[in-house]
Amino acid sequence: MKNFVMAAAAALLLSTAAQAKDFNIPSEKPxxxxxxxxxxTANETDSGLEGTSADSAVYFAVDISETGALDKTIPEAAKFLEQQGVKIDPKTEKQKQDKLNGKDAVFVSYAGTDKDGPATIGLAIVVLDEKSSLILTYWGTKGEEDKHGAEINSIVGSIKAAK
Structure with a gap:
């Protein structure tokens, strides 16, 4: 997997065969x-869910946000990543607008570093409706993250708006 945008696009094409545990975002009034x-490892947070691969090579989180507050989303996500020891190289930023499971989405990917060295970093905003959006945050250690491509695709492909 070369970057988060590629993983998200591939997820639209792949079915999920691996066993998984389902979570509602947020758990009350999803x-x-x-x-x-x-x-x-999956943990509920105040605003969503975060998960880490068994070898800690990949981190993935999904958080709920108000659609009207999206202008603050990328800076807040970057601040969170920085607090986790992930450094983004802003010169490597790539943006793409697309759909994710039928919903409008903006994908932003970066190169950077984490505690283990070079890393791939991705953020995505998925607009569910006029009130709610999902914020996806991803980073993975280069080389190691490739082992988790199918799992990442299954996570991204599993995201669905509540009915």
Whole structure:
């Protein structure tokens, strides 16, 4: 997997065969659901869910946000990543507008570093409706993250708006 945008696009084409645990975002009054693969550590947060691969090579989070507050989203996500020891190289920024499971989405990817060295970093905003959006945050250690491509595709492909 070369970057988050490629993983998200591939997820639209792949089916999910791996076993997974389903979560509602947020758990009370859900606006969306997501599945995390077995073997991943998954924790509910105040605004969503975060998960880490068994070898800690990949981190993936989904958070709920108000659609009207999206202008603050990327800076807040970058601040969170910085607090986790992830450094973004802003010169490597790539943006793409697309659909994710039928919803409008903006994908932003970067190169950078984490505690283990070079890393791929991705952020995405998925607009569910006029009130709610999902913020996806991803980073993976280069070389190691490739082992988790199918799992990442299954996570991204599992994201669905609540009915």
């Amino acid at each position: 606006v969306a659901s997501i599945s995390m693969p077995d073997g991943w």
